[in-house]
Amino acid sequence: MKKKPRIRDISARVEPLVEITTDELMPLPSPYEAADRNPPIEPLSAEQQEKYESSLDGVAALGLEKPKSREEEERLVGSFLNGLKKLLTREDNWTFLQPLVLSLENCAKCQNCSDACPVFLASGRQEAYRPTFRSEALRRIIRKYLNQKNPLLSRFEGNDVELNWRTAARLGELAYRCTLCRRCTQSCPLGVDNGLIAHEIRKIFSQELGLAPKALHAHGTVQQLKAGSSTGLAPKAFKGIVRFMEEEIEEKTGKSVKIPVDKEGAEVLLVHNSGEFLSWLENPIAFAILFESAGVSWTLSSQLGGYEATNYGVWYDDIQFARIARRQADVARKLKVKKIVVGECGHAHKALAVVADRLFSEETEIPRESYLPLVEDIVCHDRIRLDPRKNDFPVTLHDPCNVVRLMGIVEPQRKILRKVCPQFREMTPSACQNHCCGGGSGLVNMDSTNFRNWGISVAGRMKFKQILEAFQDVKDPAIPKYVCLPCSNCKGQMRDVFNFYRAQEKSGLYYGGLVELVVNAMTDLGTPFLPWTKRP
């Protein structure tokens, strides 16, 4: 085993700080003990290694190109330091200054947070992935370069991190080895937020250096502001998909449903993650069937910004985040709906309902809520007829961090599942103490070079283990099991993890959203909504 890196090695050590091998990863339960490729992460090609910065762990998440000259390197390091200074001023960072300063100045270095981090644990306790590693490196840079000018006192304080390109690049990469699930913060007796520090490092790169993962910026927020959605789905194509959804509903259920689009004055504007329309159309279809059956006054929007719930800005750039949130609220107000209801997309919940809350003025304010209390109301107040026997298979629930720990919606989804799934069982730990799926904060969207390998083998490992443990009593792959993932990003992550480990074949694992289960239990649907639940 390689010697553990010290904090100062972030600038000093030339070879990678982390080397991921199958032996060191947290073991998975049977039948996956030896399922990882060896090595679990494909090495970058020689050309990629030459071009991209990957000295953290041999993985290139940000796609940072190595500086080509000494001058370029100095310029980048200077920009990083400038960005760091700006991060600590009220004019440039009023949005998160108070929590950031509190977290930078008050860590007791007790490492209580380490055992809460699924990435650190799943990696086999790789030192550089410890929640405090990147935070402490950043603190030492701040103290050395911005606060303490006396070199002797600086050494006494332990400020031994040199700021060079390697340091900046590794910090940038490390900010994308954290899913911002903030489980570490939950375990900190002082409320210090290492997730926030990762978020703020991402901001330095995006807002000052103009460097952000393409999947989040150029193909994410920029595309959303320009074309209407982060998937590139334009309004015309969206309308086409809605027509297709109506045909699908009629074909599969015999029901003729007219999906309302741009209906002025509706109670609810429902916004989905546009990824649902492209990858999991059954989810928006299930919402349409459910809302129409329950008589909800609702609409979708085909306006630019109105059919896309995502807001990748919340992960890396405050200004892009605010631009998107404002536009989403504008669409709702123009439609004169009573409120925006966010569908099964975790980060969209947090972004629009929580983080954006203080950005709206009297003129721009509009109520923004989760779909969960509304669906709970439909299910638990018998507004539709349900037969839970139609869902008589083992079901477990994954709690999306953004909906549960970061927003406090814990019980409605459980009440729904208890009502419609007789074999519902919790994961351990669950609810606010849940583990992240490993794809949070944009990690699942970032598919450049070998980063998805890392996302599956390391970041998704803890959740996969939890899922397998939840079904320990029904291991037979012939028994279909459903992992309820009420979040688009979590679904994307588990899709990749399940495919990688061939989990459907080996363990009979299926995944999907929450509303699909409700619709599958509806008595007035002739054929099961979930096709694999059809009895032979």
Place this chain on the structure above:
Amino acid sequence: MGLPIMFCLSVVFFVGMTIRRAWKYAKQPAHLRWELHPGIVKEGRPGGGSYFEAMNGSLRPRKRNPLGEIKFIGREILFFRMYFLQKKKYWLSVYPFHLGIFLLFGWWFWLLAGSVLSTTGVPIAPDAPHFLGRAVHYLTILTGGAGMGLSGLGTVGLLWRRSRDAELRMYSSPKDYFTLAFMLAVLSSGAFAWIFQDPFFQAIREFVTTVITWSRGGRLNAATTLYLIMFSLFVLYAPFTRMMHFVAKYFTFHAVLWDEAASGPGSRLQKKIEKQGEYRMSWSASHLRPGETWREEILRTEEASEKAAQP
């Protein structure tokens, strides 16, 4: 009068630095919401849920739960519950360390109370005629002895853990060890004075009397003098250490993790946020324009996306 002056200055300096730090945190700009659950701000919901669990919950008034906050923080301060549940070995050092410090605060309080009482003619002694005199006598010995003992044990434990446990050692600086060693030296000098020269803390109480009455007292014994010098120096040094994290705890929980306040129409918070929207930012990535206000930047969406899309 040199020692009383030094003592007073150090205490005043410490209090001043504590207020300064609290003021610094309190005067930070209003931030975007960044709460965490299970929160304290809940309406008796199981599982730690928020107002988002209810239909139209966002329209309801968001009430804080001050009693719940005090209960949580009080439990943390008194028992260090999170450490106990998550890191028991560390708790065995960190808990006595802090409990000892709290007791020492109590000890100084009883010394002060004893001084005030004795200046008003109530003697402090085991056989004092007045109940208060006897009670203060014993409480002073109890808090002082237990405080020094527990915080001393805790300091040794923390020093040992920080030097033996690799995950703590890697993150500790020379200053961290120095602070603990300094603390141990102060406590040892106090314990020495107590055990060998001042078993009932009479001498140190007389010193406190000279401070509060600003009078010239009798000659202090050498051990107590040494303790008071070291204590004063430590109190002067403490504001420059991580020991000041006690100031932050209120803010991290109350003002960040439990803060669900809405910037409702006409509210102070909304006015603050609107003012902050006029701050000029200097971020220089290509999708931003340094020198523009936040409001201008947020509203400039189309043009910004065009520009950012350019290679």
